[in-house]
Amino acid sequence: MIAPLIALILQAAQPAAPAEAPLPDPALEMRAQGLMRELRCTVCENEPVSQSTADMAVDARKRIREEIAKGASDTQVREFFVSRFGQYVSFRPPLEGWTLLLWGFPFALLAGAGIFMGMRAFGGRKRDLAPLPDDRGDGAVG
Numbered sequence: 173m174i175a176p177l178i179a180l181i182l183q184a185a186q187p188a189a190p191a192e193a194p195l196p197d198p199a200l201e202m203r204a205q206g207l208m209r210e211l212r213c214t215v216c217e218n219e220p221v222s223q224s225t226a227d228m229a230v231d232a233r234k235r236i237r238e239e240i241a242k243g244a245s246d247t248q249v250r251e252f253f254v255s256r257f258g259q260y261v262s263f264r265p266p267l268e269g270w271t272l273l274l275w276g277f278p279f280a281l282l283a284g285a286g287i288f289m290g291m292r293a294f295g296g297r298k299r300d301l302a303p304l305p306d307d308r309g310d311g312a313v314g
Contacts, residue, residue: 204240212261
């Protein structure tokens with residue numbers, strides 16, 4: 173009997189969170205949801221804006237919807253957030269400069285290790301070995 177009363181008191185004590193209204197056009201809301209999944213919450217660790225409950229994420233979701241309602245393209249919305257928070261905010265950074273090196277290094281390392289192991293396995297064989305003596309005992313060759 174006391175547990176429901178405590179739950180009601182705690183619920184009443186919490187400030188009401190502002191409701192996030194979706195965009196009226198379903199196609200625009202789909203674009204907004206896609207962008208919300210691509211952008212990282214800068215407060216939370218590796219959590220997209222779409223799933224975070226941090227105040228920053230709530231503001232970001234609101235801003236994404238505002239920009240899309242104004243007619244901004246997905247690229248413009250991404251650039252808006254990247255210009256303010258850096259490439260960290262993007263789950264899909266562009267493939268240029270250091271990101272190319274970061275993506276290519278593991279593959280280059282594997283290729284180099286494969287070449288090294290191949291050279292050790294097949295390149296170290298002695299090529300000028302004398303033929304083994306015939307062990308048949310009759311002395312006949314061939």
